[in-house]
Amino acid sequence: MAPAVLDPQSNDALTDYTRDLFRRSLPREHGFEPLEVEGRLPDWLAGTLYRNGPGVFDIAGRPYAHPFDGDGVITALRIAGGRAFGAARIVRTPELEAELRAGRIRHGDAAPWLRRLRDAHGGGGKVTANTSVLPWQGRLFALNEGGPAIEMATDDLATMGQSDLDGVVGGNFSAHPHRVAALRTTFNIGLDYGAKTRLTVYALPDDGPARRLHTIELPYAPLIHDFIATQHHLVIFISPLRLNLVRHMLQVGGFDRLFDWCPREGTDVLVMPLADPAAARRFTVEPFFQWHFANAQERGSEIVVDYVRFQDDAPIRELCGADSSRPFQDARCHRAILDPRRGTFRSAAIHDGGCEFPRVHPQVEGQRYARIWLTRGDMGAILALDPESGRIDTYPMAPGQWASEPVFVPRPGAAAGDEADGVVLVLAHDVGRDAGLVLVLDGRNLAAGPLARAWFPGYVTPAFHGHWVQA
């Protein structure tokens, strides 16, 4: 029997949804199949929304130990000819296939200790590819910062296998590439641990081969989830999280205790000029933690960076707690203004409310902009924030529905600089139907509610991030 519709503002409802958020595996894989649509899809909307998140949480009923161990599931919404089609496919690596055949967990924190040791020190671990996707030159890659990219087929989401982007990427490849439209180039980083920690920066032009821009050594082993790009610089905030070498070497405990919080070391700000990556500068500021950046822009000698900031590393430990949305309720969207030559940094909240998963119009990454799309910290609303004035527009989710990261899709032909002329796509969960749906919100008027809702036939596993690919 379907559960009763619950009020998303109630703690009972929140707990009901989040309790199983990272424990319930995808019940059915399927390729693109027609979806029920309520309302009217915009005539101009044609393309595919690809999203990724952990979606396999057990092998033969035995649960994984941490949400981040979950194998990636690509959930996709395709709009074609005014109709909606949905697909959900597991990233099927050879390691996962072997686990499924054996009916036993062989990798990750729930694997037998000797296997964990072998994975940690002898290679052979599983690539979960469970965090985001990279559409590039007509290709699609599933990404997780702890491994290489996995190429997926765009037509049926079949897993094609590991990719080094035609011989360019030699190690890990982060899950947060950023495309600077003005440069027609997507940038990404890769962080590799070992005797020395190496941070490698890549450039993926819209046309032509990918290339490695630069590699620097870091004097510690941090956690780096995201970075941000302007037209002239890459900026990385390196929070004072340090890999616990003993725990890593001995493979004891889980991911939530793999890194130590060392606030006395402060957060390092790394600024890398695109024209001369070797001239990167690093300076230390007050300690804080962040998963995600919204955007950045140059302003004279200063760089303005908008990001979602936490006081400390609590969200890492809380993410697999009883209330999985709790980590985001203490997050604040901040604006930092930094001067890499003088080593100055000042940061202040630009919205006094919990929020996460910031996104901007795809044409304004790295340049002046006026709107950040966010999920409210309790996952109960979608927000549009003007970072200059602090003004907020809100779409409160319908009772019993829970939001995820908003993805803005500009209307083809929209005026340059109009960051609201388009739709906001939100993969959501409906408690009453126990099904996934994609909300199509009007970028100019969030509060008016969805223009359309496209319903998946059943439960859809959580997705962290995704991208729209125009048809």
Ligand SMILES: [Fe+2]
């Ligand atoms: Fe992320």
